[in-house]
Amino acid sequence: MSQVSGRRRAVTILDVARAAGVSRAAVSKVIRDASGVSPAMRARVNAAVQELDYRPSVAARALRGASYTIGLEVPQVGNRFLTQIVEGALEALGDTRYQLMIAPADGREGYGAIEALADRQVDGIVVVSPRVEARWLERLAASVPVVMLGRHDRSERYDTVVGDDTAGAGQVLEHLVGLGHRHIVHLTEDSAVTAIGTGSPHTLRLRAYEDGMAAAGLGALARVVRTGQTEKSAQATMRELLAERPRPTAVFAGHDQLAIGALAAVVEADAGREVSLVGYDNTDLAAHPALSLTSVDQGGPEMGRRAIGMLLERIGGRTEPRHHVIRPSLAVRRSSGPPAHD
């Protein structure tokens, strides 16, 4: 690590220009702003930046001038938990001159949305992206301060804010097993979102589910059911589960969006007494008395506030990485209870 740091300090913009075989002005142009630069030029300069591990200094960024905009990349605009993160972020920015710019990646991995923010010269970026590669993010963090929200990979280059997903999912299993459930299904998104090695929260929740089932002697009954990322898809998947005989007696949904969609199917089938439902995120909707969804609270608004606080510190000059972990707690409501029969 110290070797890397040593090399980093020695590298200047001229070294990058020489390595890329372009002018110093061209490197500056690529680093300052993508527009008006050919893709080939950009690729050469970026390759040199990566090879030499060059980091434009905070001072250089200050010279260029602050835009007083903060970027926030979100995977999906309709997700209520993300909305609450945004609300926390807005709260943290309330007294500052900064304007928030949200770039939704809806349906894509997030690269385009994050790059668009960087190209628009925001002063820093909060990314909420389970599908962007850590290596790519490290390169991004060389030119603009980055805070990664939700994912558990650690970096020397960017900060992270995460909930303790293993502990949160563990509490769900403890709750459901404690109520007497054995046929507990885990409803989550497709395998791209739960792939090992991505550090995605959904990967950790899935593993904690499997570990929790095994620890309770229910490993053979563990069953992971995949669905889309919307309420509608979770509702359709839950309808299929409810059509099974015997039915699962409990469903642990990977996030509240899925849980609320599943709840729609449960209410339709009037199966509320037979099937327990637990979500994750404890969005404000979970507490609505007409829904009353048991859910893991990982403090969405607090996550947004933290992420902005850490980003503003980085914009202010901090370069040491910070990794903040939020302790979750289970909010128990009417959607979960003892199994009717097992």
Add this chain to the structure above:
Amino acid sequence: MSQVSGRRRAVTILDVARAAGVSRAAVSKVIRDASGVSPAMRARVNAAVQELDYRPSVAARALRGASYTIGLEVPQVGNRFLTQIVEGALEALGDTRYQLMIAPADGREGYGAIEALADRQVDGIVVVSPRVEARWLERLAASVPVVMLGRHDRSERYDTVVGDDTAGAGQVLEHLVGLGHRHIVHLTEDSAVTAIGTGSPHTLRLRAYEDGMAAAGLGALARVVRTGQTEKSAQATMRELLAERPRPTAVFAGHDQLAIGALAAVVEADAGREVSLVGYDNTDLAAHPALSLTSVDQGGPEMGRRAIGMLLERIGGRTEPRHHVIRPSLAVRRSSGPPAHD
């Protein structure tokens, strides 16, 4: 109108520079990008632009280069209806190279959020802003294509997409009066949002409520109750209404966010059979079987798709204004029924 058009065609960037007493390059700088320009310079140039009614041509914008970003200003990120507009916008942009950038105005009028988008050189802006002055928007529309969503003021400079709020609110009144309700309260936001002359949808719904009550011979019973813009505030206000004796038998909420908050208070008080609730926007939540909220459907996703379609036409060179009106329809669900007693 033809005089204005005639004058407009004659004005060049040099005329603006002379009137402002600055160089042509300075005018160009102000028009291209706000950063690196002093506020005083900007004010002088903008005053000259406004005075001379100068419009930088689409060709000039094309020369400067497209950023392939579209800005969307929203008054509040937590509002589900706005989320559905955004989803429609994303759908319309799905096959294009454009990235959406959302700037939330949360708690402010929207000027800062819209300016930040313009400063970041987005290629066009959709604004959803009941509180920004039409005159100010006209000036903005002189330098970047603008589509205004929801508001009924018409302009030669920007396009509009609106629902027919008078017809929608009229359907609500017809429905509730037809069920036999007489004590019908209209729950809406503070007077800044319903001020006459703003063309805000909430102004029109309020007027249609009053007209509908009068037409039904219930003018003396008309009662407008003000609350905040969040579910929490609507829930608190609804609790107060439920504590009254006699209670109102029906509440027409100005939008679904308020209706869902009010519904929380109704469910808490187990007053669902005694108090009918109707919302506006028919968000996907309204259809959730656990909520089952009667609401006016004005096609949020369709509004978002339309607004983007019209904006892309303007970016493509159209300068004739278009004003699109969406016909609403009432989706009747379990939250409204005949009064228990009157």
